Amino acid sequence: MQPLLSLSGVEKSFGALKVADAITFDLAQGEALGIIGPNGAGKSTLFNLIGGALKPSAGTIRFDGADVTGMRASERCRRGVGRSFQIPHPFVGMSVYENLLVASQFGGAGFDDPRSACKEILEKTGLIHRANKPAGSLTLLERKRLEMARALATNPKLLLLDEIAGGLTEGECHDLVATIKQIHAGGVSIIWIEHIVHALLAVVDRLVVIDFGKIVAEGEPRAVMADPLVQEIYMGISVDDEAA
The missing domain is CATH 3.40.50.300 (P-loop containing nucleotide triphosphate hydrolases)
Incomplete structure (x- = not known):
């Protein structure tokens, strides 16, 4: 292989x-x-x-x-190829969930149901309780989690x-x-x-x-x-x- x-x-x-x-x-x-x-x-x-x-x-x-x-x-x-960055730069005016939806539009194979997939990713990364909060309101540690979640939302290999x-x-x-x-x-x-x-x-x-x-x-x-x-x-x- x-x-x-x-x-x-x-x-x-x-x-x-x-x-x-x-x-x-x-x-x-x-x-x-x-x-x-x-x-x-x-x-x-x-x-x-x-x-x-x-x-x-x-x-x-x-x-x-x-x-x-x-x-x-x-x-x-x-x-x-999905990537998280050392210094997070989310779309601060959008909600955490919207940040993932945007990322999902630019991934590889895509998801059959992007909304459900993004919700699943938020659950995996411990951010589901912050889904509707503005990304700009997150703590630094939560922004780091969002970085990984956004990378996963591109459905990377x-x-x-x-x-x-x-x-x-x-x-x-x-x-x-x-x-x-x-x-x-x-x-x-x-x-x-x-x-x-x-x-x-x-x-x-x-x-x-x-x-x-x-x-x-x-x-x-x-x-x-x-x-x-x-x-x-x-x-x-x-x-x-x-x-x-």
Whole structure:
């Protein structure tokens, strides 16, 4: 079976600054992939390249069998790439429910009954009690939930989650992980950038570590986290410190 997503030699430079350096990996149908790395490592840039907000300086991106390297974000969304953003920007004058209905108009396969589907998504994401409230009245944590809900309303084959757990309490994080597991079990492939590693490890099948725009480690999540190089890069634990 061909991969759902395939990046081959993807690079992005802004002048002399290279923020994505020969990124190559595949994502299988139904897989959940976690991406970690220090601040400024190039994680959000990678999402912008996959989602279509940025075009690569070099390399190829294929999604669901098609070369999407030059496609706009809107076209990738219609093909099945849904994304949440780290800083939520809902349509503040619309209700939470209306935000989802708008998103559902731009998805891939579409829903037979968009209204029922949006209601279901609100229930899954814990926002059903806020459905008729203006999105501008939500708390930051509720806006984060709305970000994920809007992405799901596009009926994605691939869901990109950008630090969706940031700012949540432990209980809220636990509930969110349960929701993401449910979404994944429903057949949606996931790529998740997250600093809250224990949340990530509860969901993902594979972990990629990025530093200075390069993939420096990849594999089974707990094995990757035990790698001394990853511990030094991501957690500041040097091999010498551990040996002392």
